[in-house]
Amino acid sequence: xxxxISQISEILEVTTxxxxxHIRELWPNKMKDGVLTMLSEYEIxxxxxxxxxxxAVVAAQTALDIEExxxxxxxxxxxxxxxxKAQLExxxxxxxxxxxxxxxxxxxxxSEKTMKITDAAKHFGLHVxxxxxxxxxxxxxxxxxxxxxxxxxxxxxLAIRQARCHDGEFRPQAVVLASQLET
Numbered sequence: 001x002x003x004x005i006s007q008i009s010e011i012l013e014v015t016t017x018x019x020x021x022h023i024r025e026l027w028p029n030k031m032k033d034g035v036l037t038m039l040s041e042y043e044i045x046x047x048x049x050x051x052x053x054x055x056a057v058v059a060a061q062t063a064l065d066i067e068e069x070x071x072x073x074x075x076x077x078x079x080x081x082x083x084x085k086a087q088l089e090x091x092x093x094x095x096x097x098x099x100x101x102x103x104x105x106x107x108x109x110x111s112e113k114t115m116k117i118t119d120a121a122k123h124f125g126l127h128v129x130x131x132x133x134x135x136x137x138x139x140x141x142x143x144x145x146x147x148x149x150x151x152x153x154x155x156x157x158l159a160i161r162q163a164r165c166h167d168g169e170f171r172p173q174a175v176v177l178a179s180q181l182e183t
Contacts, residue, residue, distance in 0.1 A: 001038055001039050001040075001063070002018055002037075002038040002039060002040055002041075003038065003044060004036060004037065004038060005019050005020060005023070005037055005039070008039060008044055012048065012051065014051065018051065019047060022047040022050050022051065023031055023037070023039070023043075023047065025050075026043070026046060026047070026050070027043070030036060030043075035172070041062050042064060043064055044064075045062050045064040045068075048062070048065070098115050100125065111145055113177065114159055114161055114175035114176065114177060115175060115176050116163075116173065116175055116176075117133070117136070117158075117175065117176055118132075120132075120176045121163050127141065133146065135160075136152075140152075141157055141158055142158075142174060146174060147160065147172055147174055148160055148174045156177060157176075157177065158174050158175065158177065159174075159175050159176075159177050159178060160172045160173065160174065160175070161173050161175045
C-alpha cells in the first residue's frame with residue numbers, strides 16, 4: 001500500500017509541510033520537483049513515529065504498526081509463559097521434597113495411629129540398622145530384644161503391637177506412635 005503526501009497528511013490530520021519535513025530528514029532524495037511522491041507503509045510508519053504525538057497521529061494505525069504491536073504482545077506472552085513454566089518447575093521440586101512427608105502421613109492414616117520403626121525410618125530416609133535402632137538403644141527406648149523399654153512406653157514414644165510373623169505366629173513388635181513420629 002502506497003500513499004501520497006497529501007493522503008498521509010489528511011489521515012494524520014497534519015499539514016503536508018509537516019510530512020515533507022520528516023521525509024527530508026529521513027530520506028533526503030525521496031522528493032523531486034514535479035514528481036508525485038509515493039510513500040510505502042514502512043515509510044509512513046517511520047514518519048508517524050517521529051511526529052509529535054497528537055490524538056490523530058497516535059490513533060492512525062498502519063499494518064506495520066499492528067505487526068509491531070503483535071510482536072510486542074507475543075514477546076510479552078512468551079516471557080509470561082517462561083515465568084509460569086519456572087513456577088511449575090518450582091512447584092514440582094517442592095512436591096518432590098514433600099513427598100516423603102506425604103507418604104508418612106498416608107502410612108500413618110492406614111496404620112491406625114502407629115507405624116513400624118522400619119517403615120518410619122524408610123520414610124525419613126534413615127538406615128534402620130545403622131542409624132535408627134542404635135539411636136533408640138542408646139536413648140534406652142529399645143531393649144536388646146528390640147522391644148520398647150518401659151520408659152519409652154511411659155513417655156508415649158513407642159508402643160507394642162502384635163504382629164503376624166512369617167511362621168504365622170503373633171509376636172510383640174515395637175511401633176512408633178503417630179503423635180511422636182515427628183519427634
